[in-house]
Amino acid sequence: MAKTDFTKINLGDLQGNILRGHGRNYTANLFVKFGTDLVKTKALLGFIRTKVTSQTQQDADRAAFKATGVIDLPFHSLYLTSKAYDVLSVTTKPVDPKFRAGMAASQNTLSDPVATSWDPPFKPDLHALILIGNDREDKLDQLVSQMIGQINTAGATLLGTERGRVLRNARGDGIEHFGYVDGRSQPLFFQDDIDGEAAHGGTDLWNPDFDAFNTALVADPQGVDTRSLGTYFIFRKLEQNVRRFKEMESALAESLQLESDDAEIAGAMAVGRFEDGTPVTLQNSEGMIHPIPNNFNYKSDASGSRCPFHGHIRKMNPRNQPSDDIRIMARRGIPFGKRDADLADMPESGVGLLFMACNIDISRQFEFVQQSWANNDSFPAGGTGKDPIIGQPGFAIPATAQKWPKAWGDAARVPCAFTPFVRMRGGEYFFAPSLSGITRLAT
Numbered sequence: 197m198a199k200t201d202f203t204k205i206n207l208g209d210l211q212g213n214i215l216r217g218h219g220r221n222y223t224a225n226l227f228v229k230f231g232t233d234l235v236k237t238k239a240l241l242g243f244i245r246t247k248v249t250s251q252t253q254q255d256a257d258r259a260a261f262k263a264t265g266v267i268d269l270p271f272h273s274l275y276l277t278s279k280a281y282d283v284l285s286v287t288t289k290p291v292d293p294k295f296r297a298g299m300a301a302s303q304n305t306l307s308d309p310v311a312t313s314w315d316p317p318f319k320p321d322l323h324a325l326i327l328i329g330n331d332r333e334d335k336l337d338q339l340v341s342q343m344i345g346q347i348n349t350a351g352a353t354l355l356g357t358e359r360g361r362v363l364r365n366a367r368g369d370g371i372e373h374f375g376y377v378d379g380r381s382q383p384l385f386f387q388d389d390i391d392g393e394a395a396h397g398g399t400d401l402w403n404p405d406f407d408a409f410n411t412a413l414v415a416d417p418q419g420v421d422t423r424s425l426g427t428y429f430i431f432r433k434l435e436q437n438v439r440r441f442k443e444m445e446s447a448l449a450e451s452l453q454l455e456s457d458d459a460e461i462a463g464a465m466a467v468g469r470f471e472d473g474t475p476v477t478l479q480n481s482e483g484m485i486h487p488i489p490n491n492f493n494y495k496s497d498a499s500g501s502r503c504p505f506h507g508h509i510r511k512m513n514p515r516n517q518p519s520d521d522i523r524i525m526a527r528r529g530i531p532f533g534k535r536d537a538d539l540a541d542m543p544e545s546g547v548g549l550l551f552m553a554c555n556i557d558i559s560r561q562f563e564f565v566q567q568s569w570a571n572n573d574s575f576p577a578g579g580t581g582k583d584p585i586i587g588q589p590g591f592a593i594p595a596t597a598q599k600w601p602k603a604w605g606d607a608a609r610v611p612c613a614f615t616p617f618v619r620m621r622g623g624e625y626f627f628a629p630s631l632s633g634i635t636r637l638a639t
């Protein structure tokens with residue numbers, strides 16, 4: 197039995213993309229500032245409400261996709277900033293203090309670039325994020341045009357649009373721009389997802405079964421009853437410098453004196469997985485059976501001689517259950533930016549990850565792992581160094597050079613300062629209201 201008590205959730209009143217990813221290959225993320233006419237703003241919310249995909253609808257779409265292969269089913273979701281509730285004159289707004297303060301207020305905590313330098317959509321008067329998804333880009337364009345028409349009619353301003361596009365490897369797995377399988381490890385809530393993991397490698401070493409009420413679901417103060425739920429939704433635009441990252445990977449391989457075939461271990465130690473997703477703590481080359489099992493922890497690698505402590509996935513989830521479980525987030529990110537089909541181009545800008553995650557407590561989850569784990573030279577122990585992927589500030593020489601195993605499984609260490617090549621371009625904290633909550637906000 198899954199840990200989540202589904203009798204306490206109205207799945208028809210819950211937005212999709214929280215308990216499971218929406219799975220569409222293309223998205224448009226529309227950042228909107230409401231106009232001054234409250235009646236028109238409410239009318240816009242009413243229109244969006246007719247489009248928003250509930251979890252029930254998302255599940256029906258998924259079943260239809262599996263049964264018939266129909267691939268152009270739209271997905272819509274709505275996320276609101278704290279300021280949106282103020283504009284709508286709502287006093288009972290979601291309570292998380294970080295949500296109420298906004299992401300820019302955490303700039304020092306997160307070592308983010310100053311908010312005035314962020315990309316245009318991420319401005320203090322941002323009110324809403326409308327996420328539209330489709331597996332066909334032409335269909336997505338039509339849905340976006342329709343939504344922009346409504347935004348204009350409401351006297352609202354489109355502050356900017358961030359387009360997401362899934363990248364895949366030859367096996368069809370989603371990857372990020374550095375070339376590594378992403379999204380493999382997630383907290384799971386539905387029994388069929390948990391059963392799927394049990395069938396693909398087991399769940400005894402890492403149990404992905406999480407209680408959604410301790411991970412992603414909180415009460416929606418505007419909802420119709422106690423089964424009306426929402427989530428705090430983190431959005432961060434993270435630009436990746438692919439060329440510099442690949443150069444750094446080669447420099448690390450050289451420091452470790454790895455020959456051509458073994459050179460991939462360098463990148464695998466930085467990420468914690470080989471490009472195909474094989475965990476480096478389990479073996480010294482890629483190629484584990486597909487789908488790659490996620491049933492592992494670091495107990496048999498206690499000294500970090502296979503997956504170093506600073507490796508991205510080890511920093512971000514040390515897999516000490518149950519103590520680290522309060523940090524776990526459902527990640528819903530998607531890459532942005534176009535690449536050559538063979539990914540042989542090496543962009544230095546214009547590509548990256550639209551990082552998104554569902555939280556019940558922003559301090560306890562997102563901010564804690566970014567600040568106290570990724571950015572912290574001394575986690576889990578003094579001298580560890582920053583996360584080589586997302587340690588902040590990116591593009592700066594790390595205060596502490598990370599220490600890399602001289603060879604896979606070797607106790608000897610080689611210092612090499614692996615600078616993160618990810619730049620934060622802006623972001624915000626949102627709340628994903630229930631469908632009944634949106635209805636109430638619209639009336």
Ligand code: HEM
Binds near residue numbers: 373376382436513
């Ligand atoms: C451009 C930025 C990023 C890149 C390129 C990136 C890349 C990756 C990759 C390749 C994986 C392995 C696939 C998997 O285990 O699911 C991963 C896992 C993960 N990442 Fe990131 N990531 C980025 C940003 C972030 C951020 C901002 C956070 C949180 C603050 C984060 C947290 C995690 C977590 C929790 C995991 C799963 C670890 C596990 O459960 O073993 N990542 N990331």
